[in-house]
Amino acid sequence: MIRTLFVLYICCIFFLVASKSIAQCTPPWADNCVDANVLCSLDELNGYSCSSLKYSNPTGCSPICPQGGGPHNTAWWAFVSDGGQVTINFKFQNCSVNGEGLQIGIWGNCVCTESVACNSDCNGPGQFALTANLISCKTYYLFVDGCSEDVCDFTITTSGGGQPQLSPLGKINNDSDRKIQVCQGMCNKKFNIDNQNGNCLPIYEWTLDGNIIGGTGNELYLDFPDEGDFQLCVTAYIGNPNSGSICDQEGPECITVTALLSQDRYGPLQRICATQLPFDFHGTKIFNDGTYRATFHDASCCKYDSVVDFHIIYNDSLGCQNTNYAKGIVFLDKNKNGIFDNQEILLNDYIVSSAPGSFATFSNQNGYTILLERNAINTIKASVPNPAVASVVPNDYQINVGNVYGQIPGQYDFAIQENDLLDLEIQINSSVARPGRTSVVTLQVNNVGNIAATQSVITLQFPTGWNVIRTNPMYTNILGGNLLRWDYMNTINLKGTKSFRIEMAPPTTAKQGTPFELIAEVDATNDVNPINDIALWNNKIVASYDPNDKLVNKSNYYSISDQNKELIYTIRFQNTGTDTAFDVTIRDTLSKGIDATSIRVVNASHPYQLRMKKLGYLEVYFKNIFLPDSSVNELS
Incomplete structure (x- = not known):
């Protein structure tokens, strides 16, 4: 008796398995939409015969069609095509449960938001056709469901819907060298790849440093919170890369994205009243003069530092209490x-x-x-x-x-x-002169009148035996071996200037302490003020020198008739430290014997800002001049 029961048990298992295996057809269905293997054309369903599921599987959409119906024993197939109009004919018969027939349709996704064609009428055995206009390369999902779990035999025939093919991918963002630079912190940076030919709509898989990111479209938006180099790649698929059902593939196409910290942004000088201390600069408390920075993000989320100079001012200063x-x-x-x-x-x-x-x-x-x-x-x-x-x-x-x-x-x-007057003046300046070493002489012609100077002649007389290395602009000729001449034909506009740079060297045999003289002259027709047309530079050959000095001795630097008693100061400064100087402030208390209201700047090596809070207390501020330290050979 025990043996008989054992045999019957085995037989029952055999018949159950056999019953379900008969319903499996080729190509096989899937119980769930997302698990459906992708067929590479509708041709694979042409002539397809099968039966609806004989077990409960309510995985269809609810309702199963937009017009109604419900899921009961849903089977799924996925397919792609080359697009255009297609027709899928269904013929079903031998409905063995209740005779109500089948519900059949096509969805454009597995979340039931894109119905393409659908029939939920339950009118018994018969035939009908689904007609749709499809997008090339896009994956569609075909379902068959029995009305109230009816089980019917069916046959499918198709027309249209051939196998699609991908065209080669272009470059991401059409970037020719496959290198894109962004700022650290950038958000929502758009990346895209050109659409396929023929309106083909494949699945795009994006990866960043090998990790899958983004959606399945041909564009995505990325954030870059960190500095560094990143490899962004995209691959186009027809089919389902997650399940391995791939009909065609192009790529990967890659670029390198470099995220860099943005340069500092410098704000204008800020003056703070002492009564406002401590001043809150975006979370930083300010108690003293100095340079402060705060981190911000711009409209693109780019991270940058705002750098601002703060100057504390007191009751005798503008904008503060009691002023x-x-x-x-x-x-x-x-x-x-x-x-x-x-x-x-x-x-x-x-x-x-x-x-x-x-x-x-x-x-x-x-x-x-x-x-x-x-x-x-x-x-x-x-x-x-x-x-x-x-x-x-x-x-x-x-x-x-x-x-x-x-x-x-x-x-x-x-x-x-x-008054409508032409008045050119010339000024001269020279670096120190050492035997056999290059000295830089600078001439500056200033139009201090109020009409433009259309042509002028500039000359520089120098000691015999000195070697002219180069000039900018190039001189017209050398007269007598010690007179440089420029026939300057360009216009010097009102308040305009023109500089002439001369590199020359005393002879190697020159002795320390030997005096020398440089004479500069400008000549222009109808110049009303010949007094300022000549300038002299007197100095001596030296072997060593102080790199920071102020020259005002009239025996060293003056115009022929002392320019209405003008004194011309030359202030030279050098960074004798070991690192670059970014900002430099020169402060000078002028002699009471000088009319402080007559000050004017003749020439400067860098852009500057003049300050004078009280008459006679002069400040010259050089911002961001990046003055190299003394170990740097600036001439080379």
């Missing part, structure tokens, strides 16, 4: 009407002073702001470098400041009115 000040502009009054009109220009570096407080400032493209004494009548004046060719309108402003604080109402503008 009074006035504002205005200094401009070139071309039509001499005393009013700032269109096409007229604002002037830089004109000194504006106020008394009795002895305050001073320089004009710039934003105008000027000058401090005033409280409870006093203040006189504001603007000064011109050369009163012989220009005047100021008005001569001054009288402002009665009472027991008040802040900006004095009104606009205190100064018009600079010039």
